[in-house]
Amino acid sequence: MYITHLVAPKHGSTEAECEDAVTVLPIRPHDFMLREPLTAGVCDGATESALAKDWARLLSRAAAEHSMASPDLLAGGTAFEEFASAAVSQWEPWLEQYTLARHEQGRPLKWYEHTKIAEGAYSTLLTVRVDQDAELPLTSTEPGWRWRAAALGDSCLFHVRDNRLVQAFPVESVEEFGTTPDLFGSRNHDVALLSRRSRFVEGRCGPGDRLFLMTDALAAWLMSVQDQEDAVEQLLEFAGPEDLEQFNNWLNRMRGCGQLRNDDVALVRIDFEGR
Numbered sequence: 001m002y003i004t005h006l007v008a009p010k011h012g013s014t015e016a017e018c019e020d021a022v023t024v025l026p027i028r029p030h031d032f033m034l035r036e037p038l039t040a041g042v043c044d045g046a047t048e049s050a051l052a053k054d055w056a057r058l059l060s061r062a063a064a065e066h067s068m069a070s071p072d073l074l075a076g077g078t079a080f081e082e083f084a085s086a087a088v089s090q091w092e093p094w095l096e097q098y099t100l101a102r103h104e105q106g107r108p109l110k111w112y113e114h115t116k117i118a119e120g121a122y123s124t125l126l127t128v129r130v131d132q133d134a135e136l137p138l139t140s141t142e143p144g145w146r147w148r149a150a151a152l153g154d155s156c157l158f159h160v161r162d163n164r165l166v167q168a169f170p171v172e173s174v175e176e177f178g179t180t181p182d183l184f185g186s187r188n189h190d191v192a193l194l195s196r197r198s199r200f201v202e203g204r205c206g207p208g209d210r211l212f213l214m215t216d217a218l219a220a221w222l223m224s225v226q227d228q229e230d231a232v233e234q235l236l237e238f239a240g241p242e243d244l245e246q247f248n249n250w251l252n253r254m255r256g257c258g259q260l261r262n263d264d265v266a267l268v269r270i271d272f273e274g275r
Contacts, residue, residue: 001033001034001035001038001130001270001271001272001273002030002033002034002270002271002273003024003028003030003034003038003040003269003270004030004239004268005024005040005267005268005269006238006241006243006244006247006266006267007020007021007022007265007267008244008248008264008265010262010264010265011252011255011262017053018264019044019045019046019047019052019053019056019264020042020043020044020045020056020265020266021043021045021057021059021060021123022041022042022043022266023040023041023057023060023061023063023064023065024038024039024064024268025038025039025040030239030240030241037068037071037129037131037132038130038270039063039127039128039129039130040064040126040127040128040268041059041062041063041064041067041126041127042125042127042128042155042213042214042215042266042268043055043057043059043060043124043125043184044056044123044124044153044154044155044264045122045123046122046123046124048122049116049119049120049121049122050116050117050119050121051098051117051121052121052123054094054121055121055122055123055186056123058087058186059087059123059125059186060125062086062087062090063083063087063125063127066083066086067083067127067128068129070082071148073127073150074127074128074129074200075148075200076150076195076198077195080150080191080198080200081191081194081195082191085189085191088185088186088188091120091186091187095117120186121185121186122183122186123153123183123184124151124153124155124181124182124183124184124215124216125150125151125152125155125184125198126149126151126153126155126156126213127151128147128148128157128211128213128268129149130145130146130147130211131145131146132146133145133146133204134146143206143207143272144204144205144206145204145272146202146204146205147159147202147205147211148200148202149169149200150198150199150200151169151199151200152182152183152194152198152199153181153182153183153184154170154176154177154181154216154219155213155214155215155216155219155266156169156170156171156213156214156215156216156219157169157170157211157212157213158211158212158214158219158222159205160209160210160211160212161206161208161210162208163229163232163233163236164232165222166209167203168223169199170199171223173223174220174223174224177216177223181216182197182198205272206272207272208272208273208274209272210269210270210272211268211269211270212232212235212267212268212270213267213268213270214265214266214267214268215263215264215265216263217263217264217265218260220261221254221261222235225259235267235269236269238250238267238269239269247267
């Protein structure tokens with residue numbers, strides 16, 4: 001497998017203001033062939049909540065780390081609830097450090113910031129793990145992979161074969177995108193509710209297949225275009241971090257002609273190779 005990811009802010013915002021976050025494990029260069037399991041967490045922080053970008057980054061990292069240590073969480077149930085509880089438990093210690101740092105910088109929190117922060121931060125969540133397929137017959141001459149995913153909200157996974165869409169998860173049509181997706185709250189201790197609202201799926205990939213993980217603006221564009229094969233070919237132009245500037249320019253052209261909503265974008269690409 002080869003994996004690369006790109007994160008770009010909306011037009012008019014800086015990289016530091018971007019509320020989309022990606023964590024990929026293990027950490028390897030994009031041109032390094034991975035043979036071990038990999039996990040990815042993709043999160044889209046909700047702009048209307050305070051510290052959304054920080055929660056998205058914390059949550060994406062927690063999702064990737066826990067999926068690597070406990071793949072069963074991608075089947076839901078108790079394992080997912082334990083992950084959710086562990087992720088939420090990281091928020092208060094992080095917030096204490098943030099509040100202290102602001103004070104030491106001479107920028108203590110304002111009263112209205114306290115009010116907003118007390119409401120918690122919110123983000124979508126997409127978590128994916130890929131393993132070698134242990135159920136392939138011994139006579140198989142080609143490798144295979146099994147992927148599992150969990151999603152809360154509208155960050156999406158697309159399974160692509162021959163540049164054609166095989167599967168979309170958890171959103172299956174562009175009409176399903178709305179303004180109020182389900183969100184993972186930094187102070188939501190009702191982990192059973194989070195588990196019930198999340199969706200879980202698994203699939204298998206062979207050589208030449210690809211997985212794309214992306215946040216809602218780019219996902220909605222891909223699902224809305226008439227020629228999805230051409231759209232996939234456009235995305236394949238961006239194969240590594242050195243393409244980030246080109247990716248930003250492409251996004252802005254798409255925004256300029258009204259094809260893409262002006263929002264932060266996160267994209268993860270996983271390529272499956274033969275022997």
